[in-house]
Amino acid sequence: MKNNEICEILNIEVPIFQGGMAWVSDSSLAAAVSNAGGLGIIAAGNAPKDWIVDQIRKTKELTNKPFALNIMLLSPFIDDVIDAVIEEKVKIVVTGAGNPGKYFKKLNEAGVKIIPVVPTVSQAVRMVRNDGVVALVAEGAEAGGHIGVTNTMSLIPQIVDAVDVPVIAAGGIADGRGVAAAFCLGAKAVQVGTRFIVADECSVSEEYKEKVIKAKDTSTIVTGSSTGHPVRILKNKFSKLFKKLEDENTSPEELEKLGAGKLRSAVVDGDVDNGSVMAGQIAGMVKKRESCESIINDLLEGYERTIREVYE
Numbered sequence: 001m002k003n004n005e006i007c008e009i010l011n012i013e014v015p016i017f018q019g020g021m022a023w024v025s026d027s028s029l030a031a032a033v034s035n036a037g038g039l040g041i042i043a044a045g046n047a048p049k050d051w052i053v054d055q056i057r058k059t060k061e062l063t064n065k066p067f068a069l070n071i072m073l074l075s076p077f078i079d080d081v082i083d084a085v086i087e088e089k090v091k092i093v094v095t096g097a098g099n100p101g102k103y104f105k106k107l108n109e110a111g112v113k114i115i116p117v118v119p120t121v122s123q124a125v126r127m128v129r130n131d132g133v134v135a136l137v138a139e140g141a142e143a144g145g146h147i148g149v150t151n152t153m154s155l156i157p158q159i160v161d162a163v164d165v166p167v168i169a170a171g172g173i174a175d176g177r178g179v180a181a182a183f184c185l186g187a188k189a190v191q192v193g194t195r196f197i198v199a200d201e202c203s204v205s206e207e208y209k210e211k212v213i214k215a216k217d218t219s220t221i222v223t224g225s226s227t228g229h230p231v232r233i234l235k236n237k238f239s240k241l242f243k244k245l246e247d248e249n250t251s252p253e254e255l256e257k258l259g260a261g262k263l264r265s266a267v268v269d270g271d272v273d274n275g276s277v278m279a280g281q282i283a284g285m286v287k288k289r290e291s292c293e294s295i296i297n298d299l300l301e302g303y304e305r306t307i308r309e310v311y312e
């Protein structure tokens with residue numbers, strides 16, 4: 001698996017991405033993953049240009065290996081974010097929901113490698129029509145954070161069949177068996193989010209890490225489907241209230257207002273009761289705090305062990 005097609009395109013050693021996670025994945029986490037041979041990804045979220053430039057520079061101080069920036073095309077600062085990518089010479093960009101339009105053109109002209117995250121075959125087919133798109137992250141609905149409706153097991157092979165760029169599988173992968181399964185479905189790399197939340201180098205609140213570690217297989221819930229922006233989070237007081245208001249047909253505007261700033265409350269302030277604790281269904285398997293290097297090594301060894309067992 002090491003040094004495969006994706007590794008060659010991105011100049012990384014191990015085809016494991018740490019998913020960009022708004023408020024969660026900063027320079028500390030991204031650099032640690034890149035130093036361990038994977039692809040560390042800083043998440044721009046809705047942050048302004050100053051913060052993003054600062055994080056890019058800090059990452060460069062912490063690692064000389066490749067890393068990426070995850071950008072939300074719907075960010076209110078999107079024009080500034082694109083300028084930051086080009087000015088700071090970021091080489092790889094992973095993009096979330098939104099219209100690529102003029103932004104992909106600008107990134108491609110600057111020689112940036114673009115990797116859109118997609119939840120459907122139709123979006124995958126649309127995205128690869130843009131110059132500069134070198135691969136796709138196909139993210140199944142098991143994932144933490146904003147999600148689509150199709151699960152990883154069904155989504156990956158359908159997207160692999162529909163496009164001619166390498167596909168990175170995301171959603172529900174947290175050990176070597178998951179990595180092996182993704183490769184069997186045709187993926188050329190994996191993107192892991194939830195497991196990296198509890199990494200030593202991840203600067204989220206202790207309360208957030210504990211909530212993930214205590215989670216079971218049934219601990220997540222999807223809120224926001226009525227607003228058109230479904231999000232997978234861990235069940236708590238906030239999710240209960242949100243769900244109740246959704247059931248009472250509260251307007252999408254009011255629900256959006258209720259959700260605003262709630263991820264930050266959980267990540268930064270440690271308010272895991274009234275905040276939004278985004279995590280995937282695989283959280284039930286994430287039990288150990290360890291370094292990014294240890295996580296990457298475990299994923300690799302587990303993958304090799306699984307493949308050996310399958311063929312024995």
Ligand SMILES: Cc1cc2nc3c(=O)[nH]c(=O)nc-3n(C[C@H](O)[C@H](O)[C@H](O)COP(=O)(O)O)c2cc1C
Binds near residue numbers: 021117146191282
């Ligand atoms: C707390 C959290 C925040 C996230 N924020 C983003 C984001 O800003 N942009 C994005 O493209 N994906 C985001 N994701 C999705 C991850 O990048 C990744 O694809 C996903 O976590 C993989 O599934 P897993 O959680 O089952 O490992 C987020 C996920 C989590 C758990």
